[in-house]
Amino acid sequence: MPREVRERQMLDAAVVAFARHGYQAASMDDIAEAAGVSKPLVYLYLKSKEDLFMACVRREVGALVAAVREGTRERELTADQQLWRGLTAFFAHTAARPDGVAVLYRARTQGEPFAREVAAMRVEIVTIVTALLGQAAQDAGCGELAEREVSGLAHALVGAAESLAEWANSRSCASADSSSAKDTAATLMNFCWAGLENLMTGRPWMAPGH
Amino acid sequence: MPREVRERQMLDAAVVAFARHGYQAASMDDIAEAAGVSKPLVYLYLKSKEDLFMACVRREVGALVAAVREGTRERELTADQQLWRGLTAFFAHTAARPDGVAVLYRARTQGEPFAREVAAMRVEIVTIVTALLGQAAQDAGCGELAEREVSGLAHALVGAAESLAEWANSRSCASADSSSAKDTAATLMNFCWAGLENLMTGRPWMAPGH
Amino acid sequence: MPREVRERQMLDAAVVAFARHGYQAASMDDIAEAAGVSKPLVYLYLKSKEDLFMACVRREVGALVAAVREGTRERELTADQQLWRGLTAFFAHTAARPDGVAVLYRARTQGEPFAREVAAMRVEIVTIVTALLGQAAQDAGCGELAEREVSGLAHALVGAAESLAEWANSRSCASADSSSAKDTAATLMNFCWAGLENLMTGRPWMAPGH
Amino acid sequence: MPREVRERQMLDAAVVAFARHGYQAASMDDIAEAAGVSKPLVYLYLKSKEDLFMACVRREVGALVAAVREGTRERELTADQQLWRGLTAFFAHTAARPDGVAVLYRARTQGEPFAREVAAMRVEIVTIVTALLGQAAQDAGCGELAEREVSGLAHALVGAAESLAEWANSRSCASADSSSAKDTAATLMNFCWAGLENLMTGRPWMAPGH
DNA sequence: GATGAATGAGATTTCATTCAT
DNA sequence: AATGAATGAAATCTCATTCAT
Numbered sequence: 027m028p029r030e031v032r033e034r035q036m037l038d039a040a041v042v043a044f045a046r047h048g049y050q051a052a053s054m055d056d057i058a059e060a061a062g063v064s065k066p067l068v069y070l071y072l073k074s075k076e077d078l079f080m081a082c083v084r085r086e087v088g089a090l091v092a093a094v095r096e097g098t099r100e101r102e103l104t105a106d107q108q109l110w111r112g113l114t115a116f117f118a119h120t121a122a123r124p125d126g127v128a129v130l131y132r133a134r135t136q137g138e139p140f141a142r143e144v145a146a147m148r149v150e151i152v153t154i155v156t157a158l159l160g161q162a163a164q165d166a167g168c169g170e171l172a173e174r175e176v177s178g179l180a181h182a183l184v185g186a187a188e189s190l191a192e193w194a195n196s197r198s199c200a201s202a203d204s205s206s207a208k209d210t211a212a213t214l215m216n217f218c219w220a221g222l223e224n225l226m227t228g229r230p231w232m233a234p235g236h
Numbered sequence: 237m238p239r240e241v242r243e244r245q246m247l248d249a250a251v252v253a254f255a256r257h258g259y260q261a262a263s264m265d266d267i268a269e270a271a272g273v274s275k276p277l278v279y280l281y282l283k284s285k286e287d288l289f290m291a292c293v294r295r296e297v298g299a300l301v302a303a304v305r306e307g308t309r310e311r312e313l314t315a316d317q318q319l320w321r322g323l324t325a326f327f328a329h330t331a332a333r334p335d336g337v338a339v340l341y342r343a344r345t346q347g348e349p350f351a352r353e354v355a356a357m358r359v360e361i362v363t364i365v366t367a368l369l370g371q372a373a374q375d376a377g378c379g380e381l382a383e384r385e386v387s388g389l390a391h392a393l394v395g396a397a398e399s400l401a402e403w404a405n406s407r408s409c410a411s412a413d414s415s416s417a418k419d420t421a422a423t424l425m426n427f428c429w430a431g432l433e434n435l436m437t438g439r440p441w442m443a444p445g446h
Numbered sequence: 447m448p449r450e451v452r453e454r455q456m457l458d459a460a461v462v463a464f465a466r467h468g469y470q471a472a473s474m475d476d477i478a479e480a481a482g483v484s485k486p487l488v489y490l491y492l493k494s495k496e497d498l499f500m501a502c503v504r505r506e507v508g509a510l511v512a513a514v515r516e517g518t519r520e521r522e523l524t525a526d527q528q529l530w531r532g533l534t535a536f537f538a539h540t541a542a543r544p545d546g547v548a549v550l551y552r553a554r555t556q557g558e559p560f561a562r563e564v565a566a567m568r569v570e571i572v573t574i575v576t577a578l579l580g581q582a583a584q585d586a587g588c589g590e591l592a593e594r595e596v597s598g599l600a601h602a603l604v605g606a607a608e609s610l611a612e613w614a615n616s617r618s619c620a621s622a623d624s625s626s627a628k629d630t631a632a633t634l635m636n637f638c639w640a641g642l643e644n645l646m647t648g649r650p651w652m653a654p655g656h
Numbered sequence: 657m658p659r660e661v662r663e664r665q666m667l668d669a670a671v672v673a674f675a676r677h678g679y680q681a682a683s684m685d686d687i688a689e690a691a692g693v694s695k696p697l698v699y700l701y702l703k704s705k706e707d708l709f710m711a712c713v714r715r716e717v718g719a720l721v722a723a724v725r726e727g728t729r730e731r732e733l734t735a736d737q738q739l740w741r742g743l744t745a746f747f748a749h750t751a752a753r754p755d756g757v758a759v760l761y762r763a764r765t766q767g768e769p770f771a772r773e774v775a776a777m778r779v780e781i782v783t784i785v786t787a788l789l790g791q792a793a794q795d796a797g798c799g800e801l802a803e804r805e806v807s808g809l810a811h812a813l814v815g816a817a818e819s820l821a822e823w824a825n826s827r828s829c830a831s832a833d834s835s836s837a838k839d840t841a842a843t844l845m846n847f848c849w850a851g852l853e854n855l856m857t858g859r860p861w862m863a864p865g866h
Numbered sequence: 867g868a869t870g871a872a873t874g875a876g877a878t879t880t881c882a883t884t885c886a887t
Numbered sequence: 888a889a890t891g892a893a894t895g896a897a898a899t900c901t902c903a904t905t906c907a908t
Contacts, residue, residue, distance in 0.1 A: 032871085032872095047346070047347075048260075048345055048346065049262035050258075050261070050898095051260070051347075051359045053897085053898070053899090054898080054899065054900085055897095055898085055899095061272045061875090063871085063872080064872065064873045065899090065900085066872075066881080066900085066901075066902085067871080067872060067873075068883095069899090069900065069901080070871090070872085074899085075899070075900090076899080084397055085307055090878080106441070108874085131344075131345060132345050135258060135341060135342050135345050136258070137258075172875060175402075176425065178400060178403065178404075178423045178425075179423065180418070181399050181402075181403040182396040182397075182399060182400050182423070182424055182427045182428075183427070184399060185394070185396045185397070185398055185399020185400065185402075186392040186393070186395045186396035186397045186399070187392075187395070188395055188399070189391050189392060189394060189395020189398070189399075190268055190388060190392050190395065191394070192391075192395075193387075193388065194388075194393040208356055210388070210901095212441070213385065213388045213389065213392070214392055215887080216389075216434070216435050216440045216441045217389050217390075217392045217393070217428055217431050217432065217435075218427055218428055218431050219431055219441045220430040220431035220433070220434040220441065221426055221427050221429055221430040221431045222427065223427050223430070224426070224430040225426050225427075229430075231316070231422070231425045231429045231430065233424045236878085237888095239888095262882085263882085264881075264882060264883085265879065265882095267883080273889085273890095274888060274889065274890050274891080275882090275890085276884080276885090276889070276890060276891090277888080277890080279882090279883070279884080280888085280889080284882080284883080285881095285882065330876090332870090402887085447892080448892095449891085449892080451895095452892090460836055464728050467767075467768070468680075468765055468766065470678075470681070470877095471680070471682035471767075473876085473877070473878090474877080474878065474879085475876095475878095477876090478761055482893080483893080484893065484894045485879085485894085485895090486877090486879090486880080486881085486893075486894060486895085487892080487893055487894075489879065489880080490892090490893080494879080495877095495878065495879090496880080528866055530863060530864075532761060547694050551764075551867090552765050553764060554765075555678060555761060555762050555765050556678070557678070558679075569749070579815065595843065597823075597841045598820060598824075598840070599843065599846075599847050601820055602779045602816040602817075602820050602825040602843070602847050602848075603816070603843055604819060604821060605815045605816045605817070605818055605819020605820065605822075606812040606813070606815045606816035606819070607742070607812075607815070608815055608819070609811050609814055609818070609819075610808060610815065610817020612809055612811075612815075613807075613808065613811040614808075620852075627672075628863065629729050630808070631806060631863075632861070633809065633812070635853050635861045635863070636809075636851055636854075636860045636861045637809050637812045637813070637848055637851050637852065637855075638687070638812075638848055638851050639851055639861045640850040640851040640853070640854045640861065641846055641847050641848050641849055641850040641851045642847065643850070644846070644850040645846050645847075648844045651736070651842070651845045651846045651849045651850065652736055653740060653838070653842045653845070654740075659867095683901085683902065683903085684902075684903060684904085685891090685902080693868085694868065694869050695867095695869085695903090695904085696868070696869060696904090696905080696906090697867080697868060697869080699903090699904070699905080700867085700868080703902065704903080704904080705902095741905095750881090848869080
């Protein structure tokens with residue numbers, strides 16, 4: 027059996043194991059057995075447990091980013107529509123590959139090299155979102171918001187999306203269809219878009235005493 | 237030395253260790269040494285590593301919920317002001333006790349009993365937020381939103397808050413003062429409040445084609 | 447049981463195991479079992495296999511050097527008599543502790559840290575021998591030999607002694623008494639002393655053509 | 657490529673690997689790669705790691721013995737001159753093939769089959785030396801020395817030579833020329849020849865009290 | 867003749883946990 | 888109340904070795 031096929035089998039098995047039991051608790055024995063190969067072969071192909079985990083993380087990072095990018099590709103749409111498509115793609119992906127997402131989730135608490143990888147992914151997504159917000163501000167004809175403010179908003183949006191994804195997936199286990207992804211994306215747009223528009227047109231929410 | 241004091245020392249040491257190294261990587265040896273006691277004493281007081289971790293989680297859950305509750309206590313304020321106060325309290329707490337928060341963060345990826353505890357905490361906070369949103373809807377004199385929709389919004393808000401807290405704390409390491417907590421809370425209110433108001437008054441964002 | 451006693455038991459067992467099977471082939475399992483303790487205890491006390499081996503090497507180095515030094519202690523004797531006593535002590539020690547000597551033998555082929563330790567021991571013994579040769583030259587009232595020449599002679603003497611020890615011990619397995627040590631020492635003195643005396647008094651062996 | 661050439665390549669690579677890392681630490685993977693062939697081919701030609709090591713040992717044993725024999729071939733010379741030539745050949749060989757010598761060195765601590773091979777080589781060399789000593793005794797017109805005594809002397813000589821070779825090679829790394837081999841041989845002759853002559857003519861060194 | 871693919875067995879090391887005192 | 892001493896169980900990783908082609 028060719029090396030690439032075996033390697034994918036191992037990664038598949040590893041993603042499942044890491045997602046379910048976590049990095050430490052998942053044992054190389056179990057992963058090898060689940061992949062249908064012997065342990066030494068796993069080491070031959072993937073060098074060490076750390077490298078194996080890193081390979082899983084990178085694969086899932088790539089898949090998630092690709093999905094979101096695919097969703098926001100069409101440039102002729104308005105900013106809010108692009109954002110909505112990106113969110114829909116995000117929710118669809120998290121619903122379709124729960125184990126892959128779980129690996130990324132775990133990786134965030136597994137120390138420097140792994141957390142950095144996920145952080146880089148967040149930066150990438152935040153950058154996409156930031157670009158959309160900038161375009162939206164232009165479309166609204168308003169001046170620029172402070173960069174720091176925009177960055178904070180993008181982080182808030184990403185966090186909200188992650189939280190919603192987790193909540194949505196924990197509820198309707200079976201209905202992982204595209205319509206529910208659209209619904210969830212709409213919920214999030216409802217949650218934030220008016221506020222963002224107000225900000226861009228200079229009508230922010232006012233803290234008491236200001 | 238009285239038992240309670242010793243026990244708090246152990247919990248303090250354990251929180252630091254678990255926050256920094258994670259559940260598995262933190263060793264009972266290190267915790268006992270950091271607490272200034274012998275290992276058997278840790279076992280005498282706290283039974284097992286799992287129980288010790290659970291005790292840490294519960295203590296930090298309690299502290300965080302108490303902080304948020306304290307912030308939203310005053311009932312004569314308007315809903316948005318209560319929400320703003322609660323968020324401020326949340327950001328102030330996460331900035332003040334990073335290790336405690338990190339323990340909760342870790343607990344979410346440590347399997348059933350621990351993840352459940354944190355999930356319960358989220359439910360509690362979501363419930364508080366949901367109540368505030370309900371009150372806001374009443375104040376706005378609008379009809380009811382679907383319960384599922386409100387729940388989703390609350391989850392989005394909590395997720396956004398968590399993400400912002402992480403972002404804010406990773407940036408200004410030193411300026412963990414109350415003013416920055418207020419700023420962050422204001423950013424989040426800007427982000428979402430207009431959208432929530434629109435929803436409550438029946439003017440949602442419209443997905444294309446609806 | 448107190449720590450020191452246990453530690454000596456472990457070292458004893460380790461010396462036997464390393465002597466008989468070599469560093470790599472001796473397993474920590476076997477050593478622990480032979481010492482009558484569990485493996486983790488060996489690791490608790492002696493840190494790692496490398497450290498355990500090093501501890502064995504250092505103990506045996508110390509014992510051998512101490513034996514030789516003890517033999518050459520009396521300063522009022524003539525140089526040849528001191529040398530003879532040192533050799534006798536050396537042969538007696540190698541006959542009495544074959545496993546200890548074997549460990550040193552093994553250590554020479556086990557890489558940097560261990561080989562260095564044995565090399566340092568050889569330097570120490572060579573230094574003792576060199577001092578004796580220097581004293582002998584003084585007693586003979588001759589000028590000084592080149593330092594490099596003396597060093598070479600001392601190395602030759604030590605090598606000859608090692609080789610003789612191995613030969614003697616491989617023969618009379620049972621008669622490891624002090625008389626055979628004296629005989630072996632006498633053989634070696636016969637082998638080399640006249641040549642050394644000639645060198646010191648300026649009558650070297652002549653290579654053909656010189 | 658003909659089998660013999662391939663086989664020599666493998667042996668060359670193996671000698672280097674065994675010399676540098678030792679029997680256990682040298683891996684078949686590395687040896688195969690260094691020889692430029694695949695691992696199964698090594699097994700096809702040389703059966704097993706043990707057999708490969710044994711082949712190395714035997715080759716180097718043969719080379720060393722041949723060198724020494726070549727040096728002592730001329731029968732019309734006096735015994736001391738033959739001995740000096742043999743020693744010169746020995747020192748020249750050890751300086752020219754350090755890896756080969758190192759393999760023999762390692763083999764002595766690698767258990768029965770290998771140690772025996774090296775021991776047999778020593779016996780062979782000791783036999784040559786013994787014959788020379790016997791001839792010298794005859795030339796000196798003296799009676800016979802006890803066989804055991806002569807054997808001991810020959811062992812001492814060989815040990816001294818080994819030790820000197822190691823010392824000489826560890827010093828002048830670059831000057832591995834024939835003149836330094838001659839110098840080292842002369843040093844050793846100086847060290848021992850007068851004593852041997854004295855022994856043969858019945859004037860041994862006297863231990864105190866005899 | 868030559869090899870990519872694969873493995874069985876065993877090595878060191880770590881850790882949560884418990885007695886006897 | 889508190890601990891030094893000790894362990895069972897399991898983890899990661901390596902390596903010599905063999906098929907099927």
